[in-house]
Amino acid sequence: MTTWFEESRLDDPSVLTAADPLLRGLAESGARVRREVADVEVPLTQAAHRAADTNRPRAVVAAGPDSRLLRAVLEPWCPVPFVAWAGPGLPGWVGSLDLVVMLAPDGSGEGASFAVAEAVRRGAQVVVACPPRSSVAEHAAGRWSTVLPVHTTDQLAAAVVVLDYLDRVHLGPRVDTEEVADALDGVAAACSPHRDLAVNPAKMLSIALADTTPVLWGGSVLAARAARRVAESIRRASGTSAIAGDAEHLLPVLEAARPHNLFDDPVADGTAERRPLLLVLDDGTEEPYVREQRSRLQAEAASRGVRVETVTCDDAATSTELARYASLVLHGRYAAAYLQIGLVTD
Numbered sequence: 001m002t003t004w005f006e007e008s009r010l011d012d013p014s015v016l017t018a019a020d021p022l023l024r025g026l027a028e029s030g031a032r033v034r035r036e037v038a039d040v041e042v043p044l045t046q047a048a049h050r051a052a053d054t055n056r057p058r059a060v061v062a063a064g065p066d067s068r069l070l071r072a073v074l075e076p077w078c079p080v081p082f083v084a085w086a087g088p089g090l091p092g093w094v095g096s097l098d099l100v101v102m103l104a105p106d107g108s109g110e111g112a113s114f115a116v117a118e119a120v121r122r123g124a125q126v127v128v129a130c131p132p133r134s135s136v137a138e139h140a141a142g143r144w145s146t147v148l149p150v151h152t153t154d155q156l157a158a159a160v161v162v163l164d165y166l167d168r169v170h171l172g173p174r175v176d177t178e179e180v181a182d183a184l185d186g187v188a189a190a191c192s193p194h195r196d197l198a199v200n201p202a203k204m205l206s207i208a209l210a211d212t213t214p215v216l217w218g219g220s221v222l223a224a225r226a227a228r229r230v231a232e233s234i235r236r237a238s239g240t241s242a243i244a245g246d247a248e249h250l251l252p253v254l255e256a257a258r259p260h261n262l263f264d265d266p267v268a269d270g271t272a273e274r275r276p277l278l279l280v281l282d283d284g285t286e287e288p289y290v291r292e293q294r295s296r297l298q299a300e301a302a303s304r305g306v307r308v309e310t311v312t313c314d315d316a317a318t319s320t321e322l323a324r325y326a327s328l329v330l331h332g333r334y335a336a337a338y339l340q341i342g343l344v345t346d
Contacts, residue, residue, distance in 0.1 A: 007342055206336075
């Protein structure tokens with residue numbers, strides 16, 4: 001069985017029509033954020049008012065498998081100790097002085113339900129974004145608990161809701177929910193299936209990704225998290241490897257690449273291989289260590305003849321970190337979707 005990438009499929013109306021459910025889900029990302037934020041405004045405001053009457057928590061614990069996104073946003077900003085606890089249960093020291101937050105947009109999962117129930121049992125403050133009629137919501141019932149009702153399984157939309165709450169109670173950075181939605185809408189417009197190959201950045205990126213082993217890097221904490229999410233999407237779309245990590249973990253991959261020779265004939269020489277492609281997710285961070293790592297990766301790629309692609313944000317539309325993160329992730333997910341659409345199996 002042979003699989004190859006046929007780029008003509010990316011502008012084929014019949015193919016794109018068949019892929020409409022996949023692409024429509026991406027295009028509606030901004031609308032989902034707006035809808036969830038609007039639907040949760042009343043309980044969110046009430047929860048913020050209740051929090052104003054209580055003391056600042058001793059620590060904030062983000063529980064559950066999606067805690068890493070909250071950690072990427074909150075760690076540099078949270079004025080109290082912050083812990084992301086992706087495993088089952090909670091740290092042993094969590095008690096009535098602490099705040100436990102959780103993203104559970106699907107509302108199920110024994111681990112999420114157990115962690116929330118444990119937080120309630122210990123008397124901790126609990127804020128969880130989940131469907132109102134779900135297992136997690138039932139386990140979250142308690143005197144110091146707040147359920148922020150979400151109705152989609154979109155992890156980013158649920159994260160925006162929780163981060164909006166933490167912003168209002170002065171435990172997190174400023175969150176402009178409309179800016180996040182606008183950033184998602186901007187990517188959806190730029191990467192729309194109705195824009196042809198020549199002017200569509202996601203379609204062009206999918207062509208670059210085809211027949212390669214993508215190596216993804218983001219310099220800031222949030223860009224690195226975005227790189228991991230995009231790598232997951234590429235793996236699901238193509239069924240092949242995609243690696244995301246820190247510069248010191250990715251450099252050996254680039255160093256191991258065979259130097260590229262323009263005169264190689266892969267068919268005649270029997271040297272056909274999936275060469276690495278360095279994909280840089282640039283959220284505009286210009287810290288010295290970020291510039292240094294990016295330069296090292298790009299220099300090593302150049303020395304090995306490895307192609308480099310960069311995904312950037314629209315600075316005018318993405319002034320907050322969360323908006324830039326959302327823009328990078330959606331751009332990468334669009335590229336993964338077009339990669340999936342272009343793949344043909346004989």
